[in-house]
Amino acid sequence: MKLLDFILLQVKLPVRSVTNTIELLSQDATIPFIARYRKEHTGNLDEVQIESIANQIKLFQDLEKRKKAILKSIEQQNALSDELKLKIGKSVSLIELEDYYLPYKKKRKTKADAARENGLEPLAKIIMAQNQSDIKRSAERFVKGDIKNINEAIEGAKYIIAEWINEHKLVRDKLRKLFQRQAKIVSKLVKKERENENAQKYKQYFDLEETLYKMPSHRFLALHRAESEGFVKLKIEVETTTAHQQIEHIICRAGNSPSRYIVEAIEDAYKRLLKPSFTNEMITEAKKKADADAIRVFASNLEQLLMASPLGGKRILAIDPGFRSGCKVVCLDERGMLLHNETIFPHPPQKEMNMALKKIKSLVNAYNIEAISIGNGTASRETEFFIKKVSFDRDISVYIVNEAGASVYSASKIARDEFPNYDITVRGAVSIGRRLSDPLAELVKIDPKSIGVGQYQHEVEQSALKEKLDTVVMSCVNRIGVNVNTASKELLAYVSGIGPSIADNIITYRNEEGNIVSRKQLLKVPRLGEKAYEQAAGFLRIKNAKNPLDDSAVHPESYQVVEKIAKDKKVKLKELIGNKEVLEKIDLSIYITDDLGLHTLKDIVKELEKPGVDPRKAISNFQFDPTVKTIEDIKIGMKLPGIVNNITNFGCFVDIGIKESGLIHISKLANEFISDVNSVVKLGQVLEVSVVDVNVERRRIQLSLID
The missing domain is CATH 1.10.150.310 (Tex RuvX-like domain-like)
Incomplete structure (x- = not known):
């Protein structure tokens, strides 16, 4: 199969568009460049469509590489017929390819191999022919060597038949469809872990049964993690009788009832070979699907975060808030360069409020500060209230900034190279200030996985996650454009x-x-x-x-x-x-x-x-409810302003101005069924939410957008 034909099977796009896009990608043109400057060649395909073609090229290349390896292996066994070669050449999926290869795949010695070595394959053929009523008499001539009696001969022949059934292409196709439609995933608690405190977070999965294809990706990934941590065991189940009947229908002659030996071989083939094989396959495919879903959510969140509104080139005073260790304060110029740093202690236990007030006012005047950026971590709200007590001689806007990943940046080589003479507290505060000025320019310095806007990102396939997130970052950077004289190396x-x-x-x-x-x-x-x-x-x-x-x-x-x-x-x-x-x-x-x-x-x-206009929206100054400082202040029925700070498949998390973010479950986003959280809310969106439940002990808050 040719590359173009393969891609056209997967994507519904014009032939000319796909052909030209393949050519451009083969010339190492990037997706942003093709989408922006080669619209005539592609028929105005967008980045998503071009990326889809690029992904299909990679899949095709992987498929062709596997085909060559399989053909070589079968040829070396002198078993490659023209018909098999044609079937392999036409294969469009790795699963189908592996089914063709299964009978020729090198594997450890099986029970069927041992039976063949004992000369029992002719007996297996006699049983499969179903035209011999007295199988035991036929088996007598195979009692020799290691085969001590008739029962051993028949048992060995059944092992060979079971292997034939397992390698039968139609049997595998039929059972695969059965598993895809009906397979249930069953989760059971590992008994010895019942009292384990760490296992309690998976309590809802201790005794669970659900149709696999209907299971949401986030739930599957949670189950997968629970199993990998040893707290539960997972099984895949389908109706055994149905599976046996489907196998019988394929391998038995029409109108013939199978002999008991064939029935026993079918049962053995299913239990020992087919069911374990399809269990692994279904788990693997479900994991791939869940990974793709989780990566899609993470990528969407990352894009929204990178495209967050910038304040622009302003002089900023940034504060990394804290209690015992104090608040680290830095002053930055219009280009984000560090002008000054020091630590103030406005909160307990030191509570040097007056001294801190004077210092902030002095720094704002000395460095012509135009805005203040406060990290949203520990002591954030207390620091915001403290800043608002300062009597400035002009309007100074105060912003709460998401500091996720700032600690990762401050300990990184990039930060050490930028600020070799300062410790991590100064670097962290600088990052908080720069995130207000230009979120994208600062966030590109951090591994996207550390920004914390995904779900189960450590459970998904890491190379696929990195590839997708890098694509998102590149797309955002090129959409905005880069000042070549001020941009960092990372940007x-x-x-x-x-x-x-x-x-x-x-x-x-x-x-x-x-x-x-x-x-x-x-x-x-x-x-x-x-x-x-x-x-x-x-x-x-x-x-x-x-x-x-x-x-x-x-x-x-x-x-x-x-x-x-x-x-x-x-x-x-x-x-x-x-x-x-x-x-x-x-x-x-x-x-x-x-x-x-x-x-x-x-x-x-x-x-x-409008040449060079930044496509990002203008920044707005948001205010949390001043009466809410801790989770103890939250009461059921309250209406609160908040900002969406993470989106998952099961809902979104909202920053309401305290340490704990509240969850709006997907069922509480609208008065109608919602399948995609992003269709209702976006990262950074300002909402008014209702509090529907508060659990102070577990530090959990349930919110709703529905009145």
Whole structure:
């Protein structure tokens, strides 16, 4: 099977779009570049569709690699017929491929192998023929060598028949469908763990039975974790009688009742070979499905977090709050550079309130602070109340910032390289301040798994998770665009076509040569050749460049058409940019060429109307309920403002201004059935929630969006 045919079976997209996308991906074009600057080639496919094609290419390559290995193995056994070779060549799934390979697969010596060595295969064929009424008489001539009696001969023959049944393609196809439709997953507590305190968090799974294909992914992953920790045992069950009947229907001649020996062989094949095989297969497939679901949720949450509203280039005073160890305070300039740091102790046990008030007011004035950023960890609300007692001589906005992962950053090599002379408390506070200024630029420095916006992220396949999250980060970075003269190495590395090595070279080049003043100058950066330039240029911004298009999403390959439009409209290039009146009257059809189509021209005009505009929403200042400071203040029936800080398949968690986040179960999101939490709420969304239950002992709060 050819690659194009394989992909077209999996995705419902035009042949030309898929063909051209395959070609672009084979040339190492990135998904953001293809989606943004090659719309004519792809038929205006979006990033999701292009990523789907890229994933199918990888699946095809894995499939072809496995086919070659299987064909080679069977050929070495001198067992490869033209018919089998054709079937393997047409296979479109790894499961089907493994079924074809099963009879030829090298495995440890089986009971059937031992029976064959004792010459019992002819007896097995006699039994399977079902035309011999006296099997025991036929078995007499096989009693020799290690076979001591008729019963041993028949038993050995049944082992061979059981193996034939297990390797029968139609039997496996039929039973696979039965397991897929009817399999139930059964969970039982490991008795010796009944009193284990750590097991109690899985109490709801101690005696559970549920149809496997209906089980939500988060529940399966919880079960999988409970089993891996040794607290429960999992089994897959289907109706045994139904399974036996389906096997009989395939291997027995029409209208014939199977002999008791065949019935016994069927029972043995199912219990010893088929059921364990399909149990493993169903668990594996359910795990893959649950992983994919969890990764999708994590990716969606990460995208929303990375695209959170930035405050922009402001002077920020950031506070990492704490009680006994005090509050670490840092002052940052417009570029996020550290100006000053110290520690204040406004809370118990020191409670140096007056001294702290004076210090904050002094720092705000001394460093011309425009906003204050407070981490949302321990002592966050108390610190917010303290800050609001300070009498500033001008309006200073105060923001509560999600500090998830800040401790990971502060202990990382990236943070040590940035601030070699400061300890982790200073680095953590700097990160809190920079997250207010530009969440994306700061969060790219942290392993996405450490940001804490997923479900069961440590249970899923880690390489698949990393690949997907890296794709999300790259997509967000390129959607926003990057200032080449101020971006960190970590941010530059996610730009299309750049990567860590060239990002290092850009940093070195601008440190040695000064600010980069044009996109063309990028070609002087070591190892940033024509190919990397083509991929990256449209996503890199040059502020105050001689050519104003260098600070826009217009790709340099399209500069010529923009200049022609300006000439045709008899205006200078600078006068064309932002001139909505002129831009709206352009007849784009006259500028269409073989390489430049209407999709790209529309994108160019849209960008010229508002060049370099950040697609993220403007930041808003949110206030929690000032009367709520701890979980003890929460009462059933209260209505509270909150911010969504995590989304899972079973609901969303809401920060209501205290240490514990409240859960809105999916059933409490709307007055109608909801299958996708993201269809109702988004990460960072402000809500008014109702408290429906509070468990102070377990530190759990149940919330609702339904009145």
